[in-house]
Amino acid sequence: MHMESAISPRRGIAFNPCWSGKARNATHALTDAAPGSNIARLITDFPITHRRLKMGDFLFRAGGEFSSFYVLNAGFIRTFSVSEDGQERTVGFHLRGDILGLEAIATGTYGCDAVALDVCDVLAIPYDTVIEHGSRNPDLVREIHRAFSAEIRSDRDLMLNLSNLPADGRVAAFLLELSQRFGSRGFSATELQLRLTRQEIGSMLGLKLETVSRAFSRFAKLGLISVDLRQIVLRDIDGLREMVDHPADAELRGALRAA
Amino acid sequence: MHMESAISPRRGIAFNPCWSGKARNATHALTDAAPGSNIARLITDFPITHRRLKMGDFLFRAGGEFSSFYVLNAGFIRTFSVSEDGQERTVGFHLRGDILGLEAIATGTYGCDAVALDVCDVLAIPYDTVIEHGSRNPDLVREIHRAFSAEIRSDRDLMLNLSNLPADGRVAAFLLELSQRFGSRGFSATELQLRLTRQEIGSMLGLKLETVSRAFSRFAKLGLISVDLRQIVLRDIDGLREMVDHPADAELRGALRAA
DNA sequence: GTCGCCTGTTACCGACTGTTACGCATTGTT
DNA sequence: AACAATGCGTAACAGTCGGTAACAGGCGAC
Numbered sequence: 394m395h396m397e398s399a400i401s402p403r404r405g406i407a408f409n410p411c412w413s414g415k416a417r418n419a420t421h422a423l424t425d426a427a428p429g430s431n432i433a434r435l436i437t438d439f440p441i442t443h444r445r446l447k448m449g450d451f452l453f454r455a456g457g458e459f460s461s462f463y464v465l466n467a468g469f470i471r472t473f474s475v476s477e478d479g480q481e482r483t484v485g486f487h488l489r490g491d492i493l494g495l496e497a498i499a500t501g502t503y504g505c506d507a508v509a510l511d512v513c514d515v516l517a518i519p520y521d522t523v524i525e526h527g528s529r530n531p532d533l534v535r536e537i538h539r540a541f542s543a544e545i546r547s548d549r550d551l552m553l554n555l556s557n558l559p560a561d562g563r564v565a566a567f568l569l570e571l572s573q574r575f576g577s578r579g580f581s582a583t584e585l586q587l588r589l590t591r592q593e594i595g596s597m598l599g600l601k602l603e604t605v606s607r608a609f610s611r612f613a614k615l616g617l618i619s620v621d622l623r624q625i626v627l628r629d630i631d632g633l634r635e636m637v638d639h640p641a642d643a644e645l646r647g648a649l650r651a652a
Numbered sequence: 653m654h655m656e657s658a659i660s661p662r663r664g665i666a667f668n669p670c671w672s673g674k675a676r677n678a679t680h681a682l683t684d685a686a687p688g689s690n691i692a693r694l695i696t697d698f699p700i701t702h703r704r705l706k707m708g709d710f711l712f713r714a715g716g717e718f719s720s721f722y723v724l725n726a727g728f729i730r731t732f733s734v735s736e737d738g739q740e741r742t743v744g745f746h747l748r749g750d751i752l753g754l755e756a757i758a759t760g761t762y763g764c765d766a767v768a769l770d771v772c773d774v775l776a777i778p779y780d781t782v783i784e785h786g787s788r789n790p791d792l793v794r795e796i797h798r799a800f801s802a803e804i805r806s807d808r809d810l811m812l813n814l815s816n817l818p819a820d821g822r823v824a825a826f827l828l829e830l831s832q833r834f835g836s837r838g839f840s841a842t843e844l845q846l847r848l849t850r851q852e853i854g855s856m857l858g859l860k861l862e863t864v865s866r867a868f869s870r871f872a873k874l875g876l877i878s879v880d881l882r883q884i885v886l887r888d889i890d891g892l893r894e895m896v897d898h899p900a901d902a903e904l905r906g907a908l909r910a911a
Numbered sequence: 912g913t914c915g916c917c918t919g920t921t922a923c924c925g926a927c928t929g930t931t932a933c934g935c936a937t938t939g940t941t
Numbered sequence: 942a943a944c945a946a947t948g949c950g951t952a953a954c955a956g957t958c959g960g961t962a963a964c965a966g967g968c969g970a971c
Contacts, residue, residue: 474812476816477897480816482812482815482816484808484811484812495800495801495804496801496804496805496808497801498794498797498798498800498801499798499799499801499802499804499805500801500805504805504808505808524790524793524794525790527786527787527790527793528786528787528788528790528793529787531783531784531786531787534783534786534787534793535757535783537797538757538796538800539757539758540758541754541757541797541800541801541804542754542755542756542757542758542759542800543758544804545754545755545800545803545804545807546755546758546759546763548804548807548808548811549743549755549763549764549807551811552743552807552810552811552814553733553735553741553743555811555814555815555858556741556814556855556856556857556858557735557739557741557858559927559928560927560928590947590948590949591948591949591950592948596815597815598815599814599815599816600928600929601928601929601930602948602949603928603929603930603949603950603951604927604928604929606949606950606951607928607950607951609950610950610951622937622948622949623948638736818957818958819957819958849917849918849919850918850919850920851918859958859959860958860959860960861918861919862919862920862921862958862959862960862961863957863958863959865918865919865920865921866920866921866958868919868920869920869921881918881919881966881967882918
């Protein structure tokens with residue numbers, strides 16, 4: 394399975410929109426399942442800075458100077474990088490609990506843009522503070538390492554998908570991964586509210602928007618999903634999994650089921 | 653430029669095959685340019701374990717229990733993962749100074765296989781030791797973070813290439829990245845001794861071996877490189893760069909230059 | 912030496928994806 | 942209300958890449 398993320402399978406059901414309150418210590422802000430939650434929990438003896446973003450605001454820009462990394466507490470964020478010719482390429486789609494900005498430590502500048510797709514609340518964690526705390530709190534260091542490591546893993550899974558799956562397989566894998574992440578964070582795992590356009594999804598999967606569109610249509614025709622613009626309902630998880638593992642057969646099997 | 657790695661541009665020319673001696677403190681074993689060098693240098697007050705590998709030996713296997721990560725001191729290592737259907741997919745190609753095994757921290761088990769392509773010498777760095785040292789040596793912690801972060805960056809660059817470049821562009825980008833890494837570690841940046849088969853290269857780039865072969869042949873015909881099995885000489889770096897940036901034009905331009 | 916195996920090269924064909932173009936629905940503006 | 946802008950779906954066409962196959966060269970086993 395390429396879709397397994399390194400996230401613990403413990404499910405956090407409760408969804409606390411704590412960003413609607415005052416800025417507060419983040420100890421109880423996140424569920425267990427989110428990689429950023431433990432880190433926030435381990436930094437207890439100083440107030441964490443909250444940043445509020447509205448749709449379209451940037452959390453950081455590529456090349457901007459690094460001083461903090463961020464734990465997304467509520468909302469949705471898209472990260473992308475812009476090539477020399479002005480083409481936007483989506484790098485990731487992030488929900489609450491995700492950590493952003495880790496890739497900036499090496500160079501001291503952020504490696505991509507991060508834009509809010511919705512109203513967002515973000516915890517800003519100053520890197521120097523982490524280092525300072527780390528010297529007397531090995532658990533915090535371990536937790537940071539785990540987050541790094543998980544990031545590498547999931548990037549690598551995505552890479553393997555990109556390089557080995559045909560268009561349908563990639564789209565199916567994308568949906569399954571999203572479902573798993575939504576589920577582990579207390580959202581519905583079958584009714585997905587995409588916040589991305591076809592274009593943005595495509596640029597993350599190395600496909601054109603028409604191809605994404607076609608894949609969605611095909612899946613709907615095969616009864617695997619229902620599509621209503623950006624509202625997607627997964628109806629046959631195993632079928633989608635089949636589409637990832639054996640893309641060719643899945644097509645055939647669906648066809649004869651329809652006949 | 654997607655090919656820029658986060659490695660410092662300082663070049664370490666001297667190549668000390670220190671693995672031929674007795675196991676020793678690693679302080680002087682590696683050049684500045686390698687991401688693993690600083691880490692090895694910062695762990696000074698205990699002897700680092702060396703592991704010798706001969707061609708075909710595994711440094712670690714997917715699923716194996718994690719206790720140490722590794723700094724490659726000499727030789728070449730290929731990492732790959734095996735899918736359910738038995739297909740091998742190359743994840744990375746590593747030279748001296750590279751760090752291996754970082755992705756294992758999250759789950760406690762290694763995420764891929766690592767096999768020696770040559771006689772290798774590897775420094776094994778027990779993770780617990782790092783944590784222990786980290787509490788009184790913040791620089792070590794920072795250095796580890798830098799390595800993690802650089803890993804994420806380079807994975808992401810590769811991802812962008814995979815999802816956006818056509819076959820020729822990927823192969824050209826692969827050659828340029830290799831050249832840059834060889835150069836930064838004291839090898840020739842233009843005469844590359846590939847240790848990978850076409851198949852292995854292809855599985856890293858998401859291409860079939862025939863496609864890799866065809867790309868090499870095309871490049872050779874355009875005068876960009878010379879190919880003699882796994883011995884490749886880069887003859888026109890700018891031309892290769894052009895192939896990455898504007899794959900279509902590069903073909904045309906080469907054709908009319910030949911005419 | 913010969914055989915068999917592995918790696919690599921090249922050619923031909925077909926499938927898949929990108930390209931282009933058009934139509935439709937929604938949204939927000941004049 | 943008319944209009945433009947944006948996102949989305951569909952279809953025809955073209956280009957690229959993979960699948961298959963045949964062949965050459967290196968190498969070890971016998």
